[in-house]
Amino acid sequence: MNSLILQGVTKCFGKVTAARDISFTATSGRILGLLGPNGAGKTTTIRMIANILTPDEGTVALDGRNVGQWSQEKMGYLPEERGLYKKLKVTAQLRYLGALKGLGAQESAGKVEYWLDRLGLTKWGTRKAQDLSKGMQQKVQFIATVLADPQLIILDEPFSGLDPVNSELLQEIIAEMKQDGRIILFASHRMEQVEQLCDDICLIANGRLLLGGDLREIKKSFKRDKLVLEYEGDVPFLSAMQESGEVQILEWREDGCVLQISEDCNPRALLDRVLSIPGLELYHFEMLQPSLNEIFIQTVRDEA
Amino acid sequence: MRRKILVVTRSEFMRRVTSKTFIVTTLLGPLLLVGFFAVTIMISLSTLEDDFDGPFGATGMLRIGIVDETGVLGDRIIDQGAGGNATLVLIMPDSLDNQMTRGDVDAYVRIPAEMITANEQPVLYSVDGDARRVQWTLSEAIEWALKDYLLAENNISANVRAILDRSVFLEIFTNDAEEESSEEVEAEEGYYILGLTLGTLMYMGILIYGTLIMYAAMEERTTRVVEVLVSSVRPFDLLMGKVLGIGLVGFAQMAVWGIMIVGGTVLASPMIGLFVDPAMYDLPASATNQEILAAAEIVLPSISPSLFIWFILYFVGGYLLYGGLFAAVGTMVDSPQESQGLLLPLMMPIVISIIFMGPIMIAPNGPLAVGLSLFPLTSSVPMITRIAIGAAPYWQITLSYGLLLGAFLTSIWVSARIYRASLLMYGKKPSLKTLVGYLRSG
Known part of the structure; x- marks a missing residue:
């Protein structure tokens, strides 16, 4: 079974400690919800998992190996602050992002086609990103996240800006990926969504992990x-x-x-x-x- | 090279060369360039030529009256002529007023009788300032006439006259250190042109494509694509790919322009022929470009292969270094307005290196020349000039180029640090202090 393990992870920016001694485990086939108020340290924690930041202390390991360049190709990250190249065509955009994840040109073409179709965007493939509605752009960003079949998927507020129909569609896809044995991290403020989707949760505030574990167990304990x-x-x-x-x-x-x-x-x-x-x-x-x-x-x- | 640098380079290159803007500017560029050169050549020729009937010289014929009170110099002066599209006519002092009022002459020169015996000077009277343009030529003509008369009066023999007519012109030769042969190197202007060409090419290239690099780095942050990117590729690789990709766009465009210009001049009537009239140099109308150029004394520097290679290397090196610096600026600012204050000091070193070309050529091994040609931000223009003159020792060239490449890599490295750190600064005004803090922790 695949797993993502954080052990005693700490990150400081100057005098501010953005994450302090955070430890948790996310396993394949389960969705882990990262919860926390604004400025709690969720994004910093995610960035360390995504190898964008390096922890000052502690380790982040995917399948027992410390994260690094190698793990970036096995990971899809949909950040909360996200966007697309405005003037680049959707297909070209996705192929580029796919190539950065190590996808070959041919492989990438097939996958882009599949996902555009799956999310009802086929006819928008040749349009520039700036011609798309915000919701459509969100879906393109989601495709970019899952395009290279990542083993670890990090979704930060994936449903913001989506209508109920498209939210449902994304949830369906996320559920499939869970079935498929991926490790899924889901960060959100929307409690009802976390409650509905997640198997495990980590509650972070002021850079510290306050509560973590199986969601049902936690609820039982209250x-x-x-x-x-x-x-x-x-x-x-x-x-x-x-x-x-x-x-x-x-x-x-x-x-x-x-x-x-x-x-x-x-x-x-x-x-x-x-x-x-x-x-x-x-x-x-x-x-x-x-x-x-x-x-x-x-x-x-x-x-x- | 790392694979991801290639992915970024290819993407940056392809998305730009396939854009409509690129195709249009690439096709229209040469037209603008030809227009620009046409105007420049016309201006410089019109000031070079003796007659001022070029489009930018004064127009119209000048009639200048010679009021000769000596009675002996007038004819000599008229024989000599004043050039500048001016006609000299001898007029009597008593008819002067009439001729001026009728407009027969535009100006007149009074040659005083005492000019021969005493040292009294002639004076030119002009209605407007137009006659000023013949001041030098007319002075020479009068001086020649005076000397000719005095020499004749004193029965000076032809031999002595020939001696007096002798003149000396100092030519300059340079030893080509590599080929160990002495060969005439182009006139000093040749080096100047070489340095200026490199300087101008770099300045233009940097201005156009450096700005593109800056916008590209800026766009990724303002559109928030950046976080997805840095979760896939190292910022160093990303920015390196960007600078190389957009750099290649610049080279591609310049190459297309080069081919179009060379092709255009070969196929169309020679460009120089459009502006220089062969008859002006007593050449038949069928004269070739080279013949016209030779006659017009326009010396195009002949460039040795090694000099050419250094030229390309320094252009590429300087261009890439500035590309890296522009990328750094792009990672720091959120709008083109914010970048203005940073771009001016960034462009200064190139301007300085062009400004100092004169002193560098006078003392190509002086501390200024050596210093400027080693310092990476200024090294390209002075060093290529020094290489052309043959003044730069091999170790200096190697050191200078090593420093240039080192500075390029450093600029990308610094940009990458700022790029990563800037993720943490959404919505915050970057102060130098926070920036340094993030650079350390990033």
């Missing part, structure tokens, strides 16, 4: 402390519970409410009490798993 109640009738003791601090009513809904339950509150006892109210119809009782967004906010806040 307590379910939110309760959704849907019912018909009246639950008279809720106000008293709120006053005593056992629960906090977060939201009133037409047919119920969302509660934040404290340590003192036993959800099971609460359920019994609700069920014992005469004439009350209970439709829904659910202990909610914290969302990635909540985990993110909580972790970053705790750190601060």
